[in-house]
Amino acid sequence: MVKRDDLTGLALGGNKSRLMEFILGEAVAQGCDVIIAGGGGEQSNHAVQCVAAANKVGLDALIVLQRRPAARSNGNALLHEVLGGKTVWIDSDPDMQDRTSASASMHAEAERLRAAGRRPYILESSLHALSVVAYVGATLELYGQVADTLATPTRMYVTSEGAVLGGFLLGSRLLGLPWEVIGLDWRPTQSGTEGRLHKAISAAASALGLSNPLAEDDIVIHPSGGPAYGVGSTQSWKALSAAARLEGLILDPVYTAKGFAGMFEDLQERPPEPGERVVFVHTGGLGAVFAYEAELRRNVIKPASR
Ligand SMILES: Cc1ncc(COP(=O)(O)O)c(C=O)c1O
Structure with a gap:
């Protein structure tokens, strides 16, 4: 049998909807008004689900993504734009192993937002x-x-x-x-x-x-x-x-x-x-x-x- 977690309801569905319910619950409880997340490439499911979930609860989303040489503009990249996700692009890591640059960029963005009076919540990794x-x-x-x-x-x-x-x-x-x-x-x-x-x-x-x-x-x-x-x-x-x-x-x-x-x-x-x-x-x-x-x-x- 198949457990259909592709039908979780946000955007085109997927596992990250369940995660975002709890993560954004914490962000809202902490009085945050913008979530900073990401780390993947332009086809990231995580990014799509983060933005969709943030839209649903009225938070802004800023997503750090890796610019890849052979980026595809269709699929999740297109959905991300339709959902209105704001993106900060960083250099690519094809194996999705290096979290350091994404994390550094998330913290730099958080500083910038705090200086502008915003209250960011940083989700460095879905783990x-x-x-x-x-x-x-x-x-x-x-x-x-x-x-x-x-x-x-x-x-x-x-x-x-x-x-x-x-x-x-x-x-x-x-x-x-x-x-x-x-x-x-x-x-x-x-x-x-x-x-x-x-x-x-x-x-x-x-x-x-x-x-x-x-x-x-x-x-x-x-x-x-x-x-x-x-x-x-x-x-x-x-x-x-x-x-x-x-x-x-x-x-x-x-x-x-x-x-x-x-x-x-x-x-x-x-x-x-x-x-x-x-x-x-x-x-x-x-x-x-x-x-x-x-x-x-x-x-x-x-x-x-x-
Ligand atoms: C559709 C889909 N399945 C599985 C996974 C892997 O999940 P995990 O982070 O728990 O390894 C991801 C992660 O992005 C995903 O988007």
């Missing part, structure tokens, strides 16, 4: 304690949706190495739920990922008045993110095509297609026992589909044309 808390809430929601059916899953697959995975892991452990939670990489595996996530889970547990019941070794991330961030693999194009043509389900090329491919791979390596059930969490990101027309024509539409 934030409140983002993890948001996905503890999603765990409760999902369990409520499946608890009374015979279909309670035994495995949950989610395209995340961050807050989404952390929240499902923490929520499932706190509630003693009977499923295995498997994260799926959306970029080549990077060192220190589990450690950073474990720290965010501890911060989330502490925000809930609890201690972290998970060890770093409890974090399982299946490597499915090749060949590079935002670049599809043979498997991810096949996964995108299979989801569309067998289930009528649209995946995005950057995140969920890679995740879906990683789930297939794991299911082949560890076939489910009879009676086992699997849930795939669709984290959204559908705006990006429209920025990948050429690749979709080459890798999905043409090979399968009849």
Whole structure:
């Protein structure tokens, strides 16, 4: 089964809507009037969701984005402009690894805004304690949706190495739920990922008045993110095509297609026992589909044309 977090409601939906509910809740409670966020490229889902959420609660949004050599003006870039997001451009980091320049730019912008009498809230990264808390809430929601059916899953697959995975892991452990939670990489595996996530889970547990019941070794991330961030693999194009043509389900090329491919791979390596059930969490990101027309024509539409 599929948990449709691509239908969360803001803009074209996606995981970041849940995060923004909690983050902007804190920003509003602190009396802030502008959120500064971002860090990704021009196709950032995070940016689109931040601006959409800020619009909804009446805050301004200033988004720091990386200028890339082969930027695509369609897809999320277009949605971002439609939503009216204000952008500060910085130099590019194709692997999405360097947070330092984005963070420095966010703080510089915050200084400038404070000097002009504004009250900025800085969200340096979506890997934030409140983002993890948001996905503890999603765990409760999902369990409520499946608890009374015979279909309670035994495995949950989610395209995340961050807050989404952390929240499902923490929520499932706190509630003693009977499923295995498997994260799926959306970029080549990077060192220190589990450690950073474990720290965010501890911060989330502490925000809930609890201690972290998970060890770093409890974090399982299946490597499915090749060949590079935002670049599809043979498997991810096949996964995108299979989801569309067998289930009528649209995946995005950057995140969920890679995740879906990683789930297939794991299911082949560890076939489910009879009676086992699997849930795939669709984290959204559908705006990006429209920025990948050429690749979709080459890798999905043409090979399968009849
Ligand atoms: C559609 C989509 N899925 C998954 C992810 C990955 O989430 P995480 O930050 O939890 O690794 C993102 C992150 O931007 C996303 O936009």
